[in-house]
Amino acid sequence: MTTIHPVALSDNVEAARQQANAVALERLLNAEPVLVDVAAARDVVPGLTDNTILTSGAPLAWPQYSGGQRRSILYAALYEGLAESVEEAEKALDEGRIVVHSTQEHQCIGSVAGIYTASMPVLVVRDDTHGGTAYCNLYEGKSRHRLNYGSYNDEVRDGLRWLENTMAPVLSAALQLRGPIPLKPLMARALRLGDELHSRNTAASMLFERELTSAFIKLGSTRSAAAVSDVLGFFRDNDYMFLRIGMAAAKATADAAHGVEASTLLTGMAINCQSFAIRISGLGNQWFTGAHPRLNGKFFDGFGPRDVEWIGGESCFTEVTGLGAFAQGAAPALQAYQGGDFTTMIDNNLSLYDITLAEHPHFTIPALGFRGTPAGIDLIEVLRRHRTPMIDGGLAGRSGGQIGAGLLVPELDSFESAYQAYCHQYDPGAVPATRMDSTDRTPQESAR
Amino acid sequence: MTTIHPVALSDNVEAARQQANAVALERLLNAEPVLVDVAAARDVVPGLTDNTILTSGAPLAWPQYSGGQRRSILYAALYEGLAESVEEAEKALDEGRIVVHSTQEHQCIGSVAGIYTASMPVLVVRDDTHGGTAYCNLYEGKSRHRLNYGSYNDEVRDGLRWLENTMAPVLSAALQLRGPIPLKPLMARALRLGDELHSRNTAASMLFERELTSAFIKLGSTRSAAAVSDVLGFFRDNDYMFLRIGMAAAKATADAAHGVEASTLLTGMAINCQSFAIRISGLGNQWFTGAHPRLNGKFFDGFGPRDVEWIGGESCFTEVTGLGAFAQGAAPALQAYQGGDFTTMIDNNLSLYDITLAEHPHFTIPALGFRGTPAGIDLIEVLRRHRTPMIDGGLAGRSGGQIGAGLLVPELDSFESAYQAYCHQYDPGAVPATRMDSTDRTPQESAR
Known part of the structure; x- marks a missing residue:
């Protein structure tokens, strides 16, 4: 997969970004x-x-x-x-x-x-x-x-x-x-x-x-x-x-971390019929859209991957706050609903520390020795590592109704789009010269 | 540690024993x-x-x-x-x-x-x-x-x-x-x-x-x-x-499996101030005693291993029915109470399949892909493998009160004693010629 690799931000922008992320992160972790x-x-x-x-x-x-x-x-x-x-x-x-x-x-x-x-x-x-x-x-x-x-x-x-x-x-x-x-x-x-x-x-x-x-x-x-x-x-x-x-709690928590000038903290993920989308703390109310996630599903009897239809979903705000797939190591019994095996779930969970800024001080994973869940997804780390957040989710069918559940992995495109916007707003010199999309789809920023 | 290695039972005794174990096991697994x-x-x-x-x-x-x-x-x-x-x-x-x-x-x-x-x-x-x-x-x-x-x-x-x-x-x-x-x-x-x-x-x-x-x-x-x-x-x-x-359930369950002629299924473990003891399905109401278990404890503040006193305990009947230490892989958060780490708990749990006759059809461990817990401890397998059951347990202090919790591992002596009794009763030709105790203690069969 060809992806945009983030170029270095200028020193003063990087310093401001890190300071802003510390503020946004503190708000994300300490919402009540x-x-x-x-x-x-x-x-x-x-x-x-x-x-x-x-x-x-x-x-x-x-x-x-x-x-x-x-x-x-x-x-x-x-x-x-x-x-x-x-x-x-x-x-x-x-x-x-x-x-x-x-x-x-x-x-x-x-x-x-x-x-x-x-x-x-x-x-x-x-x-x-x-x-x-x-x-x-x-x-x-x-x-x-x-x-x-x-x-x-x-x-x-x-x-x-x-x-x-x-x-x-x-x-x-x-x-x-x-x-x-x-x-x-x-x-x-x-x-x-x-x-x-x-x-x-x-x-x-x-x-x-x-x-x-x-x-x-x-x-x-x-x-x-x-x-x-x-x-x-x-x-x-x-x-x-x-x-x-829990979703209302996640929304209140993510909203608390949103709107911190210069922060690259992810403060929302949302799906509609057209796209997957993210928002970034320092980038206002813009949603940066991309292709629907890849999917590793477990299906109810009589259904399969071809029956899936994207009809929306924002429960992935739980992942934004260090829960869901970011805490999958806490939930071995989830296999029965969502598929997979516990060793893979632990490996998946560990991989998410690569793209987060903290180990959650309150949410911990017993099977990892009570290590705090990976929390606070950083746009820049996602792009550096070429690793997007994982999402646990229910699956809707073309004929209506739930048809299964699975692990969703977004493409990089929405993150690349957000990065471009970040550079435009905060560090025009760092804007990548060429846009290299990872999919055929043109990322679109929804306006309203 | 020197231990008695069980000599081969004669063919007809072994056949009867296996048939009896199947009956006792079925009763253990299907009690309601x-x-x-x-x-x-x-x-x-x-x-x-x-x-x-x-x-x-x-x-x-x-x-x-x-x-x-x-x-x-x-x-x-x-x-x-x-x-x-x-x-x-x-x-x-x-x-x-x-x-x-x-x-x-x-x-x-x-x-x-x-x-x-x-x-x-x-x-x-x-x-x-x-x-x-x-x-x-x-x-x-x-x-x-x-x-x-x-x-x-x-x-x-x-x-x-x-x-x-x-x-x-x-x-x-x-x-x-x-x-x-x-x-x-x-x-x-x-x-x-x-x-x-x-x-x-x-x-x-x-x-x-x-x-x-x-x-x-x-x-x-x-x-x-x-x-x-x-x-x-x-x-x-x-x-x-x-x-x-759960203890009353374990006692009712173990009692159901007790009293099957010729069976070597373990149907009870119990501790008093003098000894650890076991009973065997085919050996009537005798309790075969031995040294108190070895102990790997986590102590409340201010207490240590030297403060432990054995004042009794029969909650280890849960282990007899495939629970407790035999299901420790289901309980990662137990570390906080009992010590250890989850990898070791999984390894411990897996090791107990060596000495059990079944994977429990109703009690399963999500982290092991919903494998049934090891259930139905066989006296002969314990001696063959030189591996005794493990027990999760609370620890009492010399000055009264609980002082911690830990993993208890019985010595082999009570099992050796039971084996001798089994041979005496069912297969006199197989009685080990020399008694080699694993501890200084003389195992005693309590009579009443």
Whole structure:
């Protein structure tokens, strides 16, 4: 693979970059995400109007959304009652009566297609250290068919209504009784219990449920008793429950590290139907796009690599904060879901120290002698080492629904594109003379 | 180390032995321990009279109990109100007005000194496959000072009373609401969450609590609300809670495999102040004793190897059933408690396949690609390989209380002693002509 090798930055730029990275890194490592509430998106998400639909990935104009991600947006319009039919929804979107934005433009984070409408409940996570807030909507359950995986039918709709009418009020009431839940200690503990907090959240889901047990007992003696029982049943069936909380924590954490002038720290990775994209702390709100990741997947029965469709995904923010694939050595049981073997997982995990600036002071890997997870991905190290971050992820199918899970490895192109932009902005003399793309695809910077 | 090498058994004995081992092994692997009740020992433990005290290890006569184990028995008499002072208790024991038995004579299993009195609550675990029942009393909590670790004071006494008056009634009521809890699926799952189910029980404790959450909610709306809240607080503070349940399961499981004519399967390991001891499926109720295990410990601050005192212990029945050290590869975080490093833990775990007859069909190790744990220790393989079982265990101090944890490795002597007995009983021609002890100690078969 031909890649751009970063030329040396001038000394003063390099000094400023390192100083900036230390600041951004400190913010990334010391964010303190706390779950404070569960509320309807329209009531808490900044700028989310009743006719707005949010979806994952670098922002695109409506006509650019295709395939399963486009279908998911249309289904969302039906779910929200903004249209009576897919055709009507399409017309309303074409005419701008329904608008589609990226989750990233509203402090939200999307799982797979990441579909939000105004009435959907969201988890509200505040970073107590730096004051930022991030949002994530709720897990739909373990059915292969979910709106965020591009599926929609009566069962999907009823599940979403249940989240609105049962899960959200119970969680909200329980949180009011219990008070805010600091997430970092819980997440650190989950790593000692075999989670990596992207594709395995079994322990964290139990730890979270346990935080609310006393509140559930109090609610159980009120008229909410039946709802509490339903919610416990959902928890029992869904080991993935915590992921959305962890994603909101990752978004709040990455946002805290974003916006440090001259820093080359990676502060976001996001996928939409068109591209994989990254953002860099010192490069503002630009998303630098590239080809979709390479994929080493384990598929549900009857599915294979050719059935995969990219319909979006931002759960890879967990990797940005030193979790997921960056903590895979903590989760040997993940093999059963995602494939691979533990020796390879350990080797993969170790390789990621090459492109990170720190060993996480709070998130540790027992199998590596409690070494801190590799955390703080540096754009420059990625390019120097020709090694991109790895991502644990779920896979969506062309026909809708989840079809497997796997290890995703982005191409270098989006990183090269970001490097060019960095040089242009901070060190014009260091701009590479020739652009050597690693793929046929022209990297595009999405503008908005 | 000089050891007895087993001579060849005659062909017909060897054939019978292998057939018997297959039967015993099948019983060991397919026992289905289920937690059915929590009740006062006097109400459920066979033969336990009000003036009986039970303690861990191969049976000894009262005068043979020394040191911390002797003190624990005397303290138990005080706790139970059988004596007003240690002196009075000693006199009553000397005169036979208070009697001391081994836990093993009453289908019980003891943690460290393993002290039972008639009023103490016990967990009742039934093997649904074979119909046997085993009992274990309750965990006293994480204080370094506990009666089962040879400590006694007002705090220890109050803690034991709280188990009787609060914990046991709540657990019993919750179990009645919920119904019996099958333990094997829960334990299998805990191995995927980083437990090895002897020295690490964090996940199993959470899974167990979770089994009772709905029942706790129901109890929370009754006059038991305050007690339920107390019990939840104890669960929250005590990650070791599950061990006693797992021990009762191990005892029920090992007992199911015991008593198969001609089998050389190990069906028990137990420690008292005088010796380490084993029992063998085909050799009846004899315990074959030997020197205390060698020890590789990690000590709490201020303590070292010289402070260790052997005061009893039967939690090594977990190892007999393919757990504990036999599943250490499932529990990388155990290093923090017990020392060592994960590579060594994996190597140790792998070495135990040498002395076992099966890979457990239900208990698996994620880091070994979900290979079944080594299960079913064979006396003959131990002697052939000169490799004894390993044991994860807590360490008691001379001054009372827990002082650390570590990996215990028994000497070969008890196994040699059992082999001699096996030859005497089944194949007199194969009895080794000369006894070559591996230690100065004369192995003794305790009789009773």
